[in-house]
Amino acid sequence: MAHTILVTGGARSGKSRHAEARACAFPGERFYIATARAEDEEMHARIARHISDRGEGWTTVEEPFDLAGALDRTDGRGPRLLDCLTLWLSNLMLDGRDWEPETVTLVAALARQRSPVILVSNEVGMGIVPENALARAFRDAQGWLNQRVALMADEVEFVVSGLPMRVKSAPPA
Amino acid sequence: MAHTILVTGGARSGKSRHAEARACAFPGERFYIATARAEDEEMHARIARHISDRGEGWTTVEEPFDLAGALDRTDGRGPRLLDCLTLWLSNLMLDGRDWEPETVTLVAALARQRSPVILVSNEVGMGIVPENALARAFRDAQGWLNQRVALMADEVEFVVSGLPMRVKSAPPA
Amino acid sequence: MAHTILVTGGARSGKSRHAEARACAFPGERFYIATARAEDEEMHARIARHISDRGEGWTTVEEPFDLAGALDRTDGRGPRLLDCLTLWLSNLMLDGRDWEPETVTLVAALARQRSPVILVSNEVGMGIVPENALARAFRDAQGWLNQRVALMADEVEFVVSGLPMRVKSAPPA
Numbered sequence: 262m263a264h265t266i267l268v269t270g271g272a273r274s275g276k277s278r279h280a281e282a283r284a285c286a287f288p289g290e291r292f293y294i295a296t297a298r299a300e301d302e303e304m305h306a307r308i309a310r311h312i313s314d315r316g317e318g319w320t321t322v323e324e325p326f327d328l329a330g331a332l333d334r335t336d337g338r339g340p341r342l343l344d345c346l347t348l349w350l351s352n353l354m355l356d357g358r359d360w361e362p363e364t365v366t367l368v369a370a371l372a373r374q375r376s377p378v379i380l381v382s383n384e385v386g387m388g389i390v391p392e393n394a395l396a397r398a399f400r401d402a403q404g405w406l407n408q409r410v411a412l413m414a415d416e417v418e419f420v421v422s423g424l425p426m427r428v429k430s431a432p433p434a
Numbered sequence: 435m436a437h438t439i440l441v442t443g444g445a446r447s448g449k450s451r452h453a454e455a456r457a458c459a460f461p462g463e464r465f466y467i468a469t470a471r472a473e474d475e476e477m478h479a480r481i482a483r484h485i486s487d488r489g490e491g492w493t494t495v496e497e498p499f500d501l502a503g504a505l506d507r508t509d510g511r512g513p514r515l516l517d518c519l520t521l522w523l524s525n526l527m528l529d530g531r532d533w534e535p536e537t538v539t540l541v542a543a544l545a546r547q548r549s550p551v552i553l554v555s556n557e558v559g560m561g562i563v564p565e566n567a568l569a570r571a572f573r574d575a576q577g578w579l580n581q582r583v584a585l586m587a588d589e590v591e592f593v594v595s596g597l598p599m600r601v602k603s604a605p606p607a
Numbered sequence: 608m609a610h611t612i613l614v615t616g617g618a619r620s621g622k623s624r625h626a627e628a629r630a631c632a633f634p635g636e637r638f639y640i641a642t643a644r645a646e647d648e649e650m651h652a653r654i655a656r657h658i659s660d661r662g663e664g665w666t667t668v669e670e671p672f673d674l675a676g677a678l679d680r681t682d683g684r685g686p687r688l689l690d691c692l693t694l695w696l697s698n699l700m701l702d703g704r705d706w707e708p709e710t711v712t713l714v715a716a717l718a719r720q721r722s723p724v725i726l727v728s729n730e731v732g733m734g735i736v737p738e739n740a741l742a743r744a745f746r747d748a749q750g751w752l753n754q755r756v757a758l759m760a761d762e763v764e765f766v767v768s769g770l771p772m773r774v775k776s777a778p779p780a
Contacts, residue, residue, distance in 0.1 A: 267595065269594065269595055270732075270733075271560065271730060271731075271732030271733040271750065272732030272733075272736070272746055272747065272750060273732055273746065273747045273749070273750020273751055273754075274732060274750055274753075274754075275750075275754045303740075303743075382595075383733075384444055384560075384594065384595075384733045385444075385733065385734060385735050385736075386443075386444030386445030386446055386447060386733070386734075387443075387444040387445075387556075387557040387558065387559070387560035387561065387617065387730075387733035387734060388558060388559075388560060388561020388562070388564075388733065388734020388735060389558050389561060389564050389569045389572065389573055389734070390445070390558075391734075391735045392566075393738075394476075396735045397476075399735065400445055400446065400735055401445065401446045403446070404444065404445055404446020404447055404448075405446055407447075407595040407596070408446075408447075408448045408595055408596035410595070411594075411595035411596050411597055412596060417594070417595055417597060419594045419595075419599070421615065421730065421763070421765045421774050422613065422615055422728075422730075422753040422754055422756070422757035422763055422765075422774065423753070423754035423757050423758060424757055424763060424774045424775050426599065426765070426772065426774055428594050428595065428597045428599055429597050440768065442767065442768055444733065555768075557617060557733075557767065557768075558617075559616075559617030559618030559619055559620060560616075560617040560618075560729075560730045560731065560732070560733035560734065561731060561732075561733060561734020561735070561737075562731050562734060562737050562742045562745065562746055563618070563731075565739075567649075570649075573618055573619065574618065574619045576619070577617065577618055577619020577620055577621075578619055580620075580768040580769070581619075581620075581621045581768055581769035583768070584768035584769050584770055585769060590767070590768055590770060592767045592768075592772070599772065601767050601768065601770045601772055602770050
């Protein structure tokens with residue numbers, strides 16, 4: 262049975278690094294499911310730094326949209342680090358897709374996995390209400406998405422200053 | 435003696451739903467003290483969704499300003515869910531009122547309640563400093579308000595991805 | 608051997624007040640290392656309020672840039688409250704300095720202190736991605752800085768609504 266871990270936190274909080282450490286504790290081949298698309302200089306630099314930080318021993322799967330498919334294709338071999346739900350949501354919204362059924366599809370896929378999945382997401386709702394309507398819609402969608410994934414996850418960790426705080430515990434072994 | 439619970443968190447973090455669950459655990463008639471005013475389409479849709487999420491069994495009291503009065507009028511009958519302090523503060527500031535004495539009045543009213551009160555508020559100070567001076571003033575006022583209510587509350591919970599983290603515990607029974 | 612405490616949280620979350628209480632629990636002369644510069648009315652009012660809140664019994668050291676020097680000069684006499692890393696980072700970036708080597712210098716200085724240091728910092732990465740490129744760069748830098756200081760600190764506390772949540776514990780005595 263799969264073990265699902267949600268690692269959430271602010272920008273540059275050390276979420277990805279912590280999620281990688283969690284993934285590395287599981288046996289088997291390690292997959293990095295990347296939702297980022299290198300469309301500008303800044304994003305290109307971020308991706309390069311993430312790859313360099315992560316080191317050797319990962320098989321990278323680039324998938325901006327079909328996370329359920331990427332999970333199903335890599336299942337049964339080892340842990341999958343999915344980084345991150347925030348860029349995935351951004352990809353969906355910028356592409357004009359409806360994020361709600363996509364979220365249902367993702368959660369259903371998570372529920373049928375046999376190998377572990379570690380998902381990285383962002384907290385984006387703790388600032389002042391954005392003036393921009395699209396930003397408000399994104400903030401709402403991100404909040405709902407995090408709640409739905411957290412509800413089905415076995416563990417949820419909130420990362421502050423690089424350190425994990427426990428939000429939801431694994432059930433007793 | 436009243437039991438006061440502050441439930442705080444980011445936008446779309448699941449604060450209201452969690453606060454409702456806390457309120458439903460107390461016996462008696464349940465009151466929903468709503469600070470929202472349906473002045474535009476977006477807010478109207480939010481209010482409709484909140485009412486639908488909450489379900490049957492609530493008496494709604496709409497009160498954008500006088501929370502102390504709304505609490506006193508409903509005391510002695512059952513739990514009151516006050517949702518939320520952020521919209522109340524926004525109402526006060528947009529109406530040109532001084533939020534500081536209003537906060538003193540609210541905290542004094544909370545201290546004299548006999549029935550439980552569950553208050554919902556937002557964390558708004560964990561983003562970049564807003565460029566807009568009014569937004570900075572709002573962020574400061576929200577921070578002070580949360581501190582004052584948290585100081586007198588019996589319990590404070592911080593909701594992340596729909597799940598509560600304990601900030602302040604109830605005193606031992 | 609020094610005891611290093613990082614107190615982080617949102618704007619107006621009560622970080623400074625909590626950090627002062629932590630500092631006051633240590634014996635010896637108390638130093639307040641202030642990174643703020645009173646360059647406009649709003650900042651002037653904030654500094655005045657901080658000084659008034661803090662009360663008597665503090666020696667104030669104003670140091671917008673050279674925190675390592677300020678720590679070394681005040682070492683061996685009592686606790687130092689450094690408030691705050693966010694303004695220090697802002698000072699560095701507005702002055703066109705490279706914050707990364709400055710951070711290395713600060714962390715090295717922290718490691719050699721004999722008297723306690725309590726550092727205040729801000730969480731700024733839990734809102735929507737800022738549209739402004741400088742704000743994004745600042746948010747990234749603040750995140751990295753917090754991670755580096757948290758890694759070497761003995762204790763890290765995250766303040767919500769004036770109340771501390773424990774992120775990293777002191778090692779057992």
